[in-house]
Amino acid sequence: MAERFYLTTAIDYPNSRPHIGTAFEKIGADVQARYRRMEGYDVFFLMGNDENTVKVARKAAELGRPPKDYCDDMARQFQEVWKALDISYDDFIQTSEPRHHAGCRRFIQKVYDNGHIYKGHYEGWYCEGCEEFKTETQIKEAGGVCPAHQTPPLRRREPCYFFALSKFQDQLLEFYQQHPEFMQPESRANEVLALVQSGLQDVNITRSGQDWGIRVPFDEAYTIYVWFDALLNYVTAIGYGSDEERFRTWWPADIHFIGKDITRFHCALWPAMLFAAGLEPPRTVFAHGFVYLKGDSGELQKMSKTLGNIVEPMDIITKFSGEAFRYYFLRECPFPGDGEFSWHRFAEVYNADLANNLGNLYSRVITLITKNYHGHLHETAGQQPGVIFTEVDTERTVEQVEEHIEKCQYNQALERIWRQVLDPANRYADQKAPWNLVKTDPEAAKHVLYDLAEQLRAVAILLKPFLPRTAETIYRSFNFPQPWEEVRFEDVWVHPRPVEDLRVVAPLEGGKVKPLFPRIT
């Protein structure tokens, strides 16, 4: 059996539709998933929605709908967006599903039986309007009132169950030390380390008086409170509590992709929970950065409902394409760090990289072969690729791209492809000028075009995890020997010998191909 690779994204609150920031995370995870599949791993890619929250129940009530109905509808809307972006998830878990409930109850019971859960009292600031506790800082920042209602909160004390997180401080610190690769990128690790070293508080993991949510098996009057419930989706989706064998094949997860804001829950609370249940922690937690909006005057803003500046993925996808969307965020926003979005910048990047560089190379190569050789380069079967490949160290380039992908430095991987594969190809076309050469030495011109097509083959393979549709279109425009589905990075420089002459098989209209990315004017 092939080596397995289990990766997840954070589950999202279905209070509102996904915005470009949420999509950023899914795209980054998708590149990883596609890359691993290409390289022969047995991949399981999980996504989902986090539905067992008071806010969801309340929102559904506002709309006069049963919560489950509301959640299912939102889950459908989310997946519509993910499909439009070609996110290749294998499973989509909703935490309101029975499989999650069952697994959750099983897990919390186990932790309880192991003696890591105890009953106590939670005391804090409670807002009657919100029907929930507010944190000390939330109240403080709002000037002693509830930030949402502007009313003074009540001091309230209620019984609840605590998870003994504080007991795991030493075990966590030891684990971090033994697994320096656990928290990525490194800068995030320091933050968590400081937190854990400063001492951990036990966390309240239950709520009382809620109908919506998962019942605590050892005390049915309570429901399980958000984080304890939410994090468990990573194990319940692969069979924890329902299919032990399946669970054991996939766990531990290879990467959890999350937003940098929830690092502590994934790097401290989550492994502690797993320790408490006698399970292994995940191998890596990767915290990506945020996408900020850049206004016309150049100011950065966080997207928020109150500011009314949410950009939805569909706004961009319907105007341009899912591929263009993927490219922009993968190329412009460093995955480990923060990035910016503006329509102006989007158009710039789209035209420069996609239309002018990649798209135009594709068009000119195809037209040259079509016009001068009727789309068929005779006697090229079994040929070695030529000059470009001796000028550029393709093997090294592929290695570098792989390295960058494995470190989730997607922007750098793409830059490498553009600078080391596409640019040389455009330069080569200019230097050899096959449109002139064909008049004096058609044999030589043919070889030049063969080389250029070969370079497009390389580009298609390297882009496969990033722009799956574009890559496939490019690849299938020629009769390259290997089936597209089986192509892997290594094939870029291994150069499988074609058994047939190279031919253009792209659909043409009046001798021209459809532009991959029409320029934005």
Place this chain on the structure above:
RNA sequence: CCCGGGGUGGAGCAGUGGUAGCUCGCCAGGCUCAUAACCUGGAGGUCGCAGGUUCAAAUCCUGCCCCCGGAACCA
């Protein structure tokens, strides 16, 4: 106050000891196969500030200034 990230030509970034690099934009040429695309050349930076270490610093050390983020349930 504390912690983390960052300050490099107009914009966005790479660059952790050895003549400052890339993309976009701008200017001038070339080419005409191609989506007015492509190629070549050019202008433009005392690498936040001040000290220090060194034969040599954007790169190491010290101090300071500025921006962003964080401090328990927010992708």
